[in-house]
Amino acid sequence: MNGEHVEIEELIAAYAVHALDVEERAEVQTEILEHIAGCDSCRTLFRELNELSGELALAAPPARVSEDLETRIMDAARGERPPAAPKNASRRWPAVAAAVAAAAVIALAVWNIQLGSSLRGARNNTRVAIQAFAVLNDPSARHATLTGAGGTISIALRSDGSAALTAAGVPAAPAGRVYELWFMKDGKPTAATVFTPEDGTAIKTLRLAGAYDGAAITLEKGPNGASAPTGTLLYQGALST
Amino acid sequence: MSVEQPSAFQPAELEARRDRQLIERIAGGSDDAFRDLFRRYGPATVGIAHRLIGSRELAEETAQEVFLSIWRRPAAYDSARGSVRSWILAQAHHRAVDVVRREESHRKRVDRVPPEPLEEPGADQVVEERWLDARRHEVRRALEALPEDQRKVIEATFFEGRTHRDAAAYLGVPLGTVKSRTLTAMRRLRDAIGGGEA
Numbered sequence: 001m002n003g004e005h006v007e008i009e010e011l012i013a014a015y016a017v018h019a020l021d022v023e024e025r026a027e028v029q030t031e032i033l034e035h036i037a038g039c040d041s042c043r044t045l046f047r048e049l050n051e052l053s054g055e056l057a058l059a060a061p062p063a064r065v066s067e068d069l070e071t072r073i074m075d076a077a078r079g080e081r082p083p084a085a086p087k088n089a090s091r092r093w094p095a096v097a098a099a100v101a102a103a104a105v106i107a108l109a110v111w112n113i114q115l116g117s118s119l120r121g122a123r124n125n126t127r128v129a130i131q132a133f134a135v136l137n138d139p140s141a142r143h144a145t146l147t148g149a150g151g152t153i154s155i156a157l158r159s160d161g162s163a164a165l166t167a168a169g170v171p172a173a174p175a176g177r178v179y180e181l182w183f184m185k186d187g188k189p190t191a192a193t194v195f196t197p198e199d200g201t202a203i204k205t206l207r208l209a210g211a212y213d214g215a216a217i218t219l220e221k222g223p224n225g226a227s228a229p230t231g232t233l234l235y236q237g238a239l240s241t
Numbered sequence: 242m243s244v245e246q247p248s249a250f251q252p253a254e255l256e257a258r259r260d261r262q263l264i265e266r267i268a269g270g271s272d273d274a275f276r277d278l279f280r281r282y283g284p285a286t287v288g289i290a291h292r293l294i295g296s297r298e299l300a301e302e303t304a305q306e307v308f309l310s311i312w313r314r315p316a317a318y319d320s321a322r323g324s325v326r327s328w329i330l331a332q333a334h335h336r337a338v339d340v341v342r343r344e345e346s347h348r349k350r351v352d353r354v355p356p357e358p359l360e361e362p363g364a365d366q367v368v369e370e371r372w373l374d375a376r377r378h379e380v381r382r383a384l385e386a387l388p389e390d391q392r393k394v395i396e397a398t399f400f401e402g403r404t405h406r407d408a409a410a411y412l413g414v415p416l417g418t419v420k421s422r423t424l425t426a427m428r429r430l431r432d433a434i435g436g437g438e439a
Binding site: 009010012013014016017018019020021022047048049050051052053054055056057058059060061062063064065066069070072073074076077078080081150151168169198199200201 | 270272275276279280283284285287288289291292293297300301304305308309310312313314316317319321322323324326327328329330331333334335338342373376377380381384395398399400402403404405406408419420421423424427428430431434435
């Protein structure tokens, strides 16, 4: 086991107990994500220690919860009542794996309408979600499921160049960094879009000319990303034919 | 506050599955499921936040933020990354540490009141289900079984909110030692208690 490997393991442990300074956290997170994309044992350690940190929190003495706190939380929740998720929507379309993820993301986007301060922003979010849903559910589109640093990223690309991305369970991008999607052709990347997951989820639509055989994701400098990848490959997958 | 009757001990996997079902129902807009989830993990959430922050009011605020973020985005839970319980408590820990560090930038770290031991002396009047209490004792036993130098590092960082750098100064050991002890301790704890599905 080499020195760099042990160093990453120590960073993973420090990250899991939340012992990093705000200043170093983003940098360490980038380093961890780039390493675990290509290292199974560290990816497992990252997942295990992060989960362990939740279990460790259980050791603290439980506190009596006042009725007042429960009332406050329930009132606040009811005040921003989310709609029911469109559970059956995916069944009416051809069954593609991405549909379920898309339905969940749409539910989130619709919900943002109720939370959003700007009506225009909310309408825009819904429009993006509906467009993404349409692309991801198009049986003639080519699909890719990207795996790597954790969670799942679904991509769909139509022959007219419209494309969509949904992400779920993806680690937060370090401060100042964005995830960048690249479409690949014979190993050559073309910049497609950038995104920053919120609570692990993201949704994007885009248009792109050209023919591709795969997709990949790296971390790049925010807010606009790079024109050619500089970061380590975090996720990749082939487009279905 | 009305609390469900403590159930007979059930295998942890059944409870973990019930948590996942609650999250699914919350995603469908069920406030009953949301209340159930809060009653299940509210005491532990306020508990870890209170332990770190030391203020009841700020601990409750932290718990409120955690639960409302779950209500807004239940889809952020990813079962591939662990149990619902760990997900909730890790969020609570994370937010509480942020509060501690923010607060401490206002008042000097040296004024910190030494926290009480984890094992509260007989004051456990909180009504929680028995299986959760059993799990708590398992976690505490695993912490107590750590060699003292490792346990001190976990206490100084995880349970008191210090950064590695501050923990090194506080414990009077080099930064590298804090880092390696944290890793060793976390590995031992993982081997002893596993994750939330255990």
